[in-house]
Amino acid sequence: MSYPPFLLQGQKALVTGASSGIGEASARCLARAGASVVINYHSEKEEAEKIVRDITSEGGEAIAIGANVAKEEEVRSMFDRMFREFGTIDILVNNAGLQKDSPFVEMTLDAWNLVIGINLTGQFLCAREAVREFLRRGVRPAISSAAGKIICMSSVHQTIPWAGHVNYATSKGGIDMLMKSMAQELAPRKIRVNSIAPGAIETHINTAAWNTPDARDKLLQLIPSGRVGVPEDIGKAVVWLASDDSDYVNGATLFVDGGMTLYPGFAKGG
Ligand code: BGC
Numbered sequence: 001m002s003y004p005p006f007l008l009q010g011q012k013a014l015v016t017g018a019s020s021g022i023g024e025a026s027a028r029c030l031a032r033a034g035a036s037v038v039i040n041y042h043s044e045k046e047e048a049e050k051i052v053r054d055i056t057s058e059g060g061e062a063i064a065i066g067a068n069v070a071k072e073e074e075v076r077s078m079f080d081r082m083f084r085e086f087g088t089i090d091i092l093v094n095n096a097g098l099q100k101d102s103p104f105v106e107m108t109l110d111a112w113n114l115v116i117g118i119n120l121t122g123q124f125l126c127a128r129e130a131v132r133e134f135l136r137r138g139v140r141p142a143i144s145s146a147a148g149k150i151i152c153m154s155s156v157h158q159t160i161p162w163a164g165h166v167n168y169a170t171s172k173g174g175i176d177m178l179m180k181s182m183a184q185e186l187a188p189r190k191i192r193v194n195s196i197a198p199g200a201i202e203t204h205i206n207t208a209a210w211n212t213p214d215a216r217d218k219l220l221q222l223i224p225s226g227r228v229g230v231p232e233d234i235g236k237a238v239v240w241l242a243s244d245d246s247d248y249v250n251g252a253t254l255f256v257d258g259g260m261t262l263y264p265g266f267a268k269g270g
Contacts, residue, residue, distance in 0.1 A: 007243050009034035010143045012086040014078075016069050016126055017096030019044035021203030022153060024051055025231030026093050026238040031060035033239045035091060038082050039064045042096070069096045069122030079129040088137055090144060091242045092130040094123040095153040099168045099205055112167045119171035123152055123178060127193075131182075134191050144244055147190040151241050152179045153234075154195040156257050172197075176253065183251030192250045194241050199257025201229040224267065225258030 013030045017023040019041035027037045028051065037055065039062055041048035048064035055062040063085055067078035082089060097119045100111040127150050134148030157165065158172040175195060183193040200219055202210055210216050210228050219228060237256050240246050255261050 004033070007033040007239065007245075008091070011035045011090040011242070012038075012082070012088055013091035013093065013242065014038040014040060014082055014089055014126070014130070015093040015095055016040040016122065017042070018093075019047040019051065019064075021205060022198060022201060022231050022234045023093070023095040025235035026095060027051060027062070028055065029232065029235030029239050030091065030093070030242065031055040031058070031062055033243070034060075035242070036061040036086050038062070038078075038086070040069070040078060040096065041066055042068055068118075069126055070117035072125055075122075075125040075129060079126075079133070083133070089130050089133050090148055092126060092148070092150045093153070093238055093242075094126055094150060096122055097153060097171070097205075099165065101165050101168070103164055104166050107167060115167040116171050116174075119168070120174045120178065123175060127152075127178075127182060131186060131191060135189060139190050145190075145247050146192050146244070148192075149242050150179075150182070150191070150193040151238055152193070152195040154179070154197045154253060156197050156199045156255065156260050158195075158197055158253070159261055179253070180251050187250050192241075192247075194246075194249055194251065195253040196234060196237050196241065197253050197255045197257065197261075198234050199223065199229060199255070199260035201231055201234060203231060222264055223258040223260055224262055224264050227258060229256065229258060 013035040015023050015027040018027040018039040031037045039048045039051050052062045052064050065078050067074040100115050139147045152175050154175045155172040157169040158176040162169040179195045209219050
């Protein structure tokens with residue numbers, strides 16, 4: 001896939017959880033559109049460094065920085081390092097997330113806190129650091145008409161309840177209100193905050209849902225478009241929301257889900 005390499009020229013992006021899956025595709029797509037990209041990882045250092053090498057060999061600019069987004073000090077030092085290396089931030093992709101599934105009555109407090117900590121508190125901590133820098137620096141008209149852009153990775157499960165995944169669905173519902181409240185508060189300061197809500201995308205978070213013919217058939221019954229998504233489907237939406245092409249879009253959720261939120265069970269009438 002190709003973009004005008006100047007679309008995000010001169011812009012500095014940070015993608016959390018970028019060592020695999022949707023985060024990796026988002027980082028690669030942003031780099032192809034001309035942004036310099038921080039590949040944040042938690043434990044997958046080698047994978048992150050390989051992505052950096054790939055981007056660099058294609059003529060782009062990237063660095064890998066390790067940090068647990070649920071930890072305030074680690075988030076602060078990640079941003080400090082980014083500012084030392086890249087000078088500033090224009091685009092934050094709040095992507096890091098995980099699932100720790102169990103039936104509701106068996107869910108431990110640790111499983112609850114882990115998922116809320118990474119998926120929701122992590123987005124708050126990273127957004128707060130990014131916004132502080134957007135406000136300090138302000139708009140640079142030659143670079144972008146916004147002072148900064150934040151893209152929150154949500155899920156169809158901000159809308160679709162999900163039995164057996166109460167911690168995860170709650171985190172995504174929280175992201176929806178975090179995103180909209182930030183967008184409302186920060187729009188006058190020329191900061192745009194939006195979400196992407198992916199449906200079923202082939203990544204390691206949901207391998208069991210698509211890697212056998214039976215599982216895939218079952219999954220496809222939930223997807224009117226008739227295919228499981230690929231990470232690049234999301235990466236392309238990230239580039240659009242990060243660019244001035246979406247300048248008038250603020251506080252919105254873009255569902256990239258092959259129609260999963262269209263109540264496919266009702267496709268043949270009630
Ligand atoms: C979850 C996946 C799931 C998809 C659709 C995503 O947010 O992480 O595990 O396949 O939603 O249900």
